[in-house]
Amino acid sequence: MAGSSLTRQRLDRSRLAELAPSIKQPGNRVLDAGVGIVHLGIGAFHRAHQAVYTEDAMQAKGGDWRICGVSLRGTEVRDRLRPQDFLYTVIDRSDGADAVRIIGAVAEVLYGPDDPAAVISAIARQTIHVVSLTVTEKGYCHDPATGSLRRDLPDIVNDLDMAKPPRSALGYLVRGLKARMDAGAGPVNVISCDNLPDNGRLLEGLVRDFCATAAPELGNWLDAHVAFPCTMIDRIVPAATADGLALAAASLGLDDQAALLTEPFRQWVIEDKFTAPRPAWEAAGAQIVSNVAAYEAIKLRLLNASHSAIAYLGYLGGFKTVAEAIAVPAMHAFVRQLMDEEATPTLEIPPSFDVDTYKDNLVARFANPTLAHKTWQIAMDGSQKLPQRLLETLYHNIRAGKATGAVSLAVAAWMQYVGGVDEQGQAIDVSDPFAEQLAAIHTKARGDVIGIVSGMLAMEPIFGAAEAQPPGLEIILIDALNQLRTHGALYCVANYC
Ligand code: CS2
Secondary structure, eight states: OOOOOTTSOBOOGGGGGGSOTTSBOOOHHHHTOOEEEEEEOOOHHHHHTHHHHHHHHHHHHOOSOEEEEEESSOSHHHHHHGGGTTOEEEEEEOSSOEEEEEEOOEEEEEEGGGOHHHHHHHHTOTTOOEEEEOOOGGGGOBOTTTOOBOTTSHHHHHHTSTTSOOOSHHHHHHHHHHHHHHHTOOOEEEEEOSSOTTHHHHHHHHHHHHHHHHOGGGHHHHHHHEEOOOEEEEOOOOOOOHHHHHHHHHHHSSBOTTOEEEOSOOEEEEESOOSSOOOOGGGGTOEEESOOHHHHHHIIIIIIHHHHHHHHHHHHTTOSBHHHHHTSHHHHHHHHHIIIIIIGGGSOOOTTOOHHHHHHHHHHHHTOTTOOOBHHHHHTTHHHHHIIIIIHHHHHHHHHTOOOHHHHHHHHHHHHHTTTBOTTSOBOOOOOTTHHHHHHHHHHHTTOHHHHHHHHHTOHHHHOOGGGSOTTHHHHHHHHHHHHHHHOHHHHHHHHO
């Protein structure tokens, strides 16, 4: 991202009085509030989603719910926010107009590796009632196909030795919970906000598994003191860019090095399962429900599945952004068919949920021309995303003898993408925890489609054990990958429709 404009003052508390009245501000109810949340993984998504809900909840109902954010992987967020008193701009962008607001819900940002003890003692503070996480799928250090803890990962090997400084989110969390138990600091809600099915239960299982080895004394305490509600989180928040910072600077008349662009839409469904106080998130529009599973599945298999299909097929077809790709009529029709014909029949739709309107809104959100949401960004970490987004639908439909043409083409596009070369022969920067193994499968197969597909299907963490894969899976994917490599992504997309 480009540096700041030399002529502009930097956003901070002392500048709030200068802002135009059209720019919504946090106000003293937020800025004077105490900290009640520790959030692990304070990236763009959290700052444009949970932090905004929390700000609105404090504005509506008060409470000491400001956020102590923690970065585990880099100092950038802290270094950009600190000179601004942790204030930043969120611009809701649509074709019609931009809505600009300043968020004040973040009170501080810690960089874990600088001072792990500070993070652990923050989690153990009596005034903290919520520990939430957005650490991305791979941050859970689990086997995506089975949900079990990957004890082979170097960070987990390190963290299971409680005498060592932690490296993984689980390592920080378990040490923090143990410190909380030791300090008698009382119950806490631990809230996963990542795009994983049953994210609360998954996290609880991983924490308990981790504790069984590293801190068995914590097991009973967890039963009585910690709730792990499941959540469905939704808001499209592209990674920050220099263009976004320039737009914020022009809107504010101030330099903001931490500004974010997002869409007007946002949704947060949270399981009503808490052991400690929480912000009045429902006053900010969050839905607190008894069961989140149906909402999670709908979102993962419709929104995120379409996103991943657009990311791989679109990237291979030469599209840099989701909006560019979905503007092509064949891609639009393909995504609609993927949702209507293949994914929707696998879902249990709650009676009050209007799934057709939901899908209409999804394609409209994808088409938002003001958000440059990169296909490359969504394509990242496909090995961690594929099972819940595409493979559940594919496996279900193979077993039920239903249509699989669109979903299998999307999975084949992922297989092709991770080979690291696009349809113009240009190298792809594949970012994935399994990138090396996936590239090695391509190298070994030397262009043989059967070799590529069988090598991929042998990746158990992604596709599950051979006996758990549906019969015919290999043939279906060989056919799809063959078509893709022979005719190219766009032809296949158009041909499918
Ligand atoms: C996207 C999601 O990057 C991705 O994988 O599919 O981050 C998506 O934008 C959000 O889940 C929308 O809520």
